[in-house]
Amino acid sequence: MADPFRFRVNQHGPAGSPVREAFVPANPKPGWVRLELKAMALNRLDLWTTEGLPGFPLPLPLTPGCDGAGVVEAMGEGTVLPPGVELGGSVMIAPGLSCGVCPACLRGDDMLCPAYGVLGHVCDGTAATHVLVPAANLLPIPPNWDFEQAAAFPLVFLTAWEMLVHKAALRPGETVLVWGGGSGVGSAAIQLVKALGGTAIAVVGSEAKAMKCWELGAEHALVRGDLKALAAKVRDLTGKRGVDVVFEHTGAATWGTSLSVCTRGGRIVTCGATTGRETTFDLRALFAKQIQIRGSYMGRREHLWSLLSLLRRNPTNPPFRPVIDQVFDLADYPAAQRHLEAGQGFGKVVCRVP
Ligand SMILES: [Zn+2]
Structure with missing residues (x-):
């Protein structure tokens, strides 16, 4: 050594x-x-x-x-x-x-x-x-x-688990928009959404990354491009209602789109701001659609033990990795x-x- x-x-x-x-x-x-x-x-x-x-x-x-x-x-x-x-x-x-x-x-x-x-x-x-x-x-x-x-x-799975399970309280059957599906935390979120019985719509920067999101279990993977067109696509994919949960960590560049694609009574959970940490938005979208916004940072240490026990249950075919x-x-x-x-x-x- x-x-x-x-x-x-x-x-x-x-x-x-x-x-x-x-x-x-x-x-x-x-x-x-x-x-x-x-x-x-x-x-x-x-x-x-x-x-x-x-x-x-x-x-x-x-x-x-x-x-x-x-x-x-x-x-x-x-x-x-x-x-x-x-x-x-x-x-x-x-x-x-x-x-x-x-x-x-x-x-x-x-x-x-x-x-x-x-x-x-x-x-x-x-x-x-x-x-x-x-x-x-x-x-x-x-x-x-x-x-x-x-x-x-540990870090990305703990972060994604806290956001999806404890902050968003994701229920089986719900739809989650995952920004940055190719990032460490995004690739963890896609797999956890599937393991929790939800449907992930991943957003990525290229076709090659979109393919990888499908392989991880995303129901849909969209190449980001123009954000207005992307929002329209998300509304189409969800029968015009929007997603139940937005998994945010990109920040300023995507925040307005996150609000616009979030359904009435939906939740936006954020753990980062890689594209910028300051943004403005129309408060009417927040209260009229009764959206909940929750900040998240890391998670309970104990939850890593929960994740470990899920992995031990099926060691040859783990539900996420x-x-x-x-x-x-x-x-x-x-x-x-x-x-x-x-x-x-x-x-x-x-x-x-x-
Ligand atoms: Zn303390």
């Missing part, structure tokens, strides 16, 4: 600017473990760590990376491991950290904890050969999955960031640790 190394953001800069450095992995404190990482996956949050976000200060220097999978190498004194996890065993990481003692944490809403943050934002993340994480953030790897699949799974776009060597982490930023891929960008 290579000498331990990590990528570091010493000051904010463009995607791809984290700097490689050698380091000596620290010993875990009580309640924490050290993992020897085998794979990590990138998210938009990695780009925030690198590029910085106004009004969202991060404690630099910092190693980016929220998602990872590896082997438990060392445990802090007195640390208790979750069920199915053992020293020397293979694990994946739940990306959210919280205080564990506030009212939100005590009722299980850890993502509403005032101290909530993700790995790679509040402490060093997974763009490294080793990482320190709380033992409570470990989960066994789903049956028959390799480290790359395990690393690509992460879609991997491209695997880089961890040494090429900056190139992986630039690839994610370019947005041309389909699914998750992963780094394998040499």
Whole structure:
């Protein structure tokens, strides 16, 4: 194995600017473990760590990376491991950290904890050969999955599950418009909508991506193009009534269309704003159609265990799995960031640790 190394953001800069450095992995404190990482996956949050976000200060220097999978190498004194996890065993990481003692944490809403943050934002993340994480953030790897699949799974599936099940309260038979069906979270949403008995209409940027959305289980996959024409197509596909749920993460460019294709009494759930974070809209559309808008960020750590139990029920034909776009060597982490930023891929960008 290579000498331990990590990528570091010493000051904010463009995607791809984290700097490689050698380091000596620290010993875990009580309640924490050290993992020897085998794979990590990138998210938009990695780009925030690198590029910085106004009004969202991060404690630099910092190693980016929220998602990872590896082997438990060392445990802090007195640390208790979750069920199915053992020293020397293979694990994946739940990306959210919280205080564990506030009212939100005590009722299980850890993502509403005032101290909530993700790995790679509040402490060093997974763009490294080793990482320190709380033992409570470990989960066994789903049956028959390799480290790359395990690393690509937690953040986007947790996000999509929270949005569809807990924020939108999706019911079987309902229709969901999924923007950005080729993104990590979009490709997770398409599969979860199908697994939950809904109908997904995916929106993507190309015919090639549309084909892949069909393969994932989308009932329809539309190439974005002109948004007015797209809205008309969605209304046609839904017998003029519009969709029950809009799965939003694209933001300013699509927000008006999301309102226009959402049916009366429908729900718009959003977890991102990749095309712009400020928008205006006609409030009359909101109240006249009685639309509910709900914001979402990550999800309860416990829900990863729910997802894991669904995967264990059918290990040879799991109802959903992460879609991997491209695997880089961890040494090429900056190139992986630039690839994610370019947005041309389909699914998750992963780094394998040499
Ligand atoms: Zn808390």
